[in-house]
Amino acid sequence: MIRPQFNDAECLTTPSSRAAPPRPSPISAAELTRHGKACIENRANPKRSAEINPPGAAQRLVDLEAGSGRELGCLRLRYEAELADARRALDDIAIERAALQVELGKIGEEHRQLHSRNSKKEADLNLAQARMRDLDAQLNAKEADLATALNENRTLENGLRELKDQVVTLELSLEDAKKHLHSEMLRRVDLENHLKTLQEKMTFQKCLHEDELKEMKRVHESRIAEMESGRRREFESKLSDALQGLRKQHEEQIQGYKEELERTFSAKVENAQLSAARNSDFANAAREELMETKLRVGNLTSEINHYQSQNAALENRVKELQEMLDKDRDLHRKRMAEKEKEMAQAQKKVQEQLEEYEHLLDVKLALDLEINAYRKMLEGEEQRLNISPSASSHSIATQATSEGRRFLHGRKRKMKARKREHSAGFKTVQHASSSGKVSIEEIDADGNFVRLKNNSDEDQPLHGWVLRRHLESVSDVTYKFPSQFTLQAGQVVTIWGAAAGVSPGPSDLIWKSQKSWGSGYNIGVTLITDEGEELAERKLMHVPREEESGEQEDEYEELMGSEMELPSQVRFLKLKYKQLKNSDC
Template sequence: MASLGYDSFFPASHRRRVEVRSGGGGGGYGGSSRSRSVFTSYSSPMSRAAPHYSLAVSPMAADLEMSKVAQVSSEMMAVRTAEKTQLQDLNDRFAGFIERVHHLELQNRALESELQVLRQCHREPSGLRSIYEQEVRQLRAAVEEACGERQAAQERRHQLEEALRALQGRYEEEVLAREDSEGRLAEVRKGADETALGRAEEEKRLDTLLDELAFLKRLHEGEITELQAQMHYSAQVSVEMKVVKPDLSAALRDIRAQYERLTQQNIQSAEEWYRTKVGSMADTTARHSDDIRLARDEAGEFRRLLKARDLEIQACQSLNQALERQLQEVEDKQSDEIASMQDLIGQLEDELRTIKNEMAHYLKEYQDLLNVKMALDIEIAAYRKLLEGEETRFNVGGVGGMSSVFSHTISSTPSFGRPVFSVQSSLTSGTPYLLGTRLLSSSSFSDDMLTSSTAQKARASPAKEEEEEEEKGEEE
C-alpha cells in the first residue's frame, strides 16, 4: 500500500509519525521489511517523536502481541460502532440542517418577494410626496396671497380710518361753524325782532301822527269854516248896519296865512320825518332781510353739508364694519385651513416616519436573514466538501483490508500502540475528528462573517441616520 497523508485534515498537535511494518512470510517478522509513514488520529499529550527499534520477536512475544491485537481489534470494533452511531447522528443532524436550509430558503424567497413589494410600495410615496409638496406649495402661495390681501385690506382700513378721522375733524369744524352760525342767526333774529318791534312802534307812531294830522286838518278846516262864517256874518252885519268897523279881513288873512304856514310846516316836517323813518326802516329791514336770507342760505347749506357728511360717515362706518367682518372671516378661514394643513402634514410626517421605521426594521430582518443564509451556505459548502471528501476516501479505501503493526520500543521493552487496523477503520475513526475540525472551521468562518456583517451594518447605520436627519431637515 502506498503511504497516505492526512496533513490537510489534522492539525500538528494531533499528528504522530510512526513506523508501519508489514510481515512477510510465515508468522515471523523477519525478512525484508519496508517502512512507511502514516499519521494516526490519536496522540499522546506530549507531541514528540519516539525512537524506533527493529528487534527479533520470540513466539511467546508473538502470542502476547496477537492477544493484544485481538484485544485492540475488539476495542476497535467498539470504537467503530460508536463512530458509526455518531456518524448516523451527524447524518441526521445534517438532514435536519438541510431541511432547515430549505425552509429558510423558502422564507428568504418569501421575504425577498415581500421586500420587493415593499420597495415597489415605497417607490410610490415619492410621487405622493411631490403631490403633497405641490399641494403644500399651492397652499403656502394661497396663504401668502391671503396675507397680501390682508395687508392690503389693513392698509385700506388705515386709509379709511384716516379719512374717517379727517371727516370727523371736518364734522366737528362744521358743528362748530353751525353753532357759530346758529348764534349769529339767533342774534340776527333778535335784531330782526327788535327791528320788527321798532317798525311796529314806528308804524303805530305814524298812525298816531296821521290821525293827529287828520285831526289838525279837520280842526283847521273847522276854524277856517268858522272864520269864513264869521267873516260872512261880519260882512252882512257891516252891510246891514252900515257902520264903519275895523278891517278884520287882513287880520284874518294874516292868521289864515300863519295857520296855513304852520300847517304846511307841520305837514312837511311830518312827511319828512315819516319819509326818513320809513326809509331808515326800509334800509334796516332790507339790510336785516339780506342778512337773514344769507343766514338762512348758510344754514341750509350747512344742513345739506351736515347731512352729506352724516351719510358719508355712515357709509364709511358700514364699509369699515363690512371690511372688518370680511377680514375676520378670511382670518378664521385661513387659520382653519392652516391648522388643517398642519394636521395633514403632521399625519403625513408620522406616516412617513412609521414607513421608514418599518422599512428599516424589514431591512434589518433582511440583513439578518442574509447573514443567516450566508452562514448556512458556508456550512452547507463545508458539509458538501466533507461529503465529497468522505466519498473520495471511501472510494479509495474500497480495495480491501490492510493490517498494520505499530511497534514502539522504549528502553528495550516493546510497547504496542495501535496494532492492526484497516484503512477503512482508520478513515472512519478519523471521520469524527475531521468532521469536528471542519465544523469548527466553518463555524469560526461563519462567526467571522457575522462579525464583519454586523460591523458593516453598524458603519452603515449612522449614515442612514444622517440621511434620515437630512431628509427631515429638507422636509421642514
C-alpha cells in the first residue's frame, strides 16, 4: 500500500494565510477512504488486525492514523475556506443584485417621468403648432400687404429712375453750356488783350515819333551851331523854310499816322464792341438757359426729394404696420391670458359659493334635526309629567317663529326689491392690463383721481411719460408728468383733478389744467412712455347687470335668514326644556 505523505506545515495553514488551497486529487481521496475503513475495522477487531498485520505493523498503523487525522483536519479547513469563499461570493452577488434592482427602480421612475414630460411636451407642441399655423396665416396676409406696398414702391422707384435719367441729361446739357460760356469768355479775354496790345503799340509809336523829332531838332541845332555866323544869315531863311517844310511834312506824317491809328483803333474797337455785344448776347442767352436749367434741376431735385420722402414714409408705414401687428398680437395674447385668468377666478368664486351654499344647507339640516330632537324631548317630558303643552309657550314659540319669519321675509322682500331695482341698471367693471413695471391701479368713477403703482423693486423715472384719457364723445387729453418726478419702488402715486378739492400729499400730484378726469359710461386711461410705447391701460365701463346673479343673491340671503331663524328656535326650545327640568326637580 502506498502511504500518502503530508506536511504538518500545510495542515496548520489557515485560509487567511494562503490565497487558494489546492484541491485533493480523486486518487488520494479514494486511498484515504480505504485507509479510514481499514483503520475502523482494525479498531473493531484488534485480534484480526494482529493476525493479519505483523507486530511491527501496529506502529505503522498508529502513524498512519495520525497522518490521516492530520489530513482530514487539513481537508476540513480547506472545505471551510472554500465554503466561506462561496458565501462571500453569494453575498457579493446578492448586494450587486439589490443595487441593480434599486437602479432598475430609479430607471423605471425616470422613464415614467420622461414619458409624462414627453406627453406634456407633445401637447405643448400641438398647441404651438396650432398657434404657428394661425401666425403663418396672419403672416401670409401681412406678406400680401407687404408685396402690394413693394409693388407700389417699385413703381415709384422706376419713376424715380426715369427722373434721375432726365436729371443726368440736363446735367450734361448744363455742362455743355458751361463749356461754351467758358470758351466765349476766353475769346473775350483774348480780344481785350489784343486791344490792350494795340493801345500799347500806338503809345510806343507816338513816343518814338516824338523822340525822332527831338533828335532831328537837336541835329539841326547842332548843324546851325556849327555853321559860321556868316552863313547863318544866308541860310536862316533857307533853314526856316526847310524847317517849316519839315515841320509841315512831319505834321502831315504825324496827322496821317494819327488818323490811321485812330481809324485802326476805332475799327478794332468797333469790332471788339460788336464781338463783345455778340458775346454778351450769347452769354445772356446762355445765362438764361443756365437759369432755366437750374430751375428745372431744382424742380427735379424737389420732385426726387418728394418721391424719396414718400418712399421713406411708405417704408415707415410698413414698419409701423409690422409693429402694430406685433403689438396687436402681444395685446391679444395678454388679453386672452387675462380672460382665462378672470374665467378661472370666476369659476373658483362660483365653486366657493357652491361650497358655502352646501355648507349652509348642511348647517340648516343639522339645526332642523336638533330642533326636532329638542321638540321630541320636550314632548316626552310633558307626557312624563302629565303636563299639556301650554298655550302660552306654544303661542310664544309660534309668535317668535312667525315674527322671525315675518322679519326675515320682510327683509328678504326689501333685499329683493333693492337688488331688482339695482339689477335693472348697470354695474361698474374695470378692465386693466400692464406690460411693464408700472400699472394703473384705480380710476375713480367720479373722475376725481387716477392711481398708479410701481410693482418692481427698482425706481422708475417718469420724465417724458404721459397719461392719455379716452372718453366716448370727448377728444383725448393727456397729462404729462413733471420732468424730475421718479416713482419709487413699490410706491403708489395719485393724480388728482384740479376740482377735487384735496390737499396733495408727498405721493400726490395735481392736474392743474384739467378739473377732473371725466365721468361717463366708458372711460379709458393709457400710460405711454417717452418712446411712445403703451405700457399700461385701464378701462372703466358700465355694463348691464344680469338677473341670474340677483336671484342667486336672493337665495343666499334667504338661506342666511333661515340660518338666523333656526338658532332662535333652538334657544327657545332649550330654555323651555330647562324650565321643565327645573319644575320636575
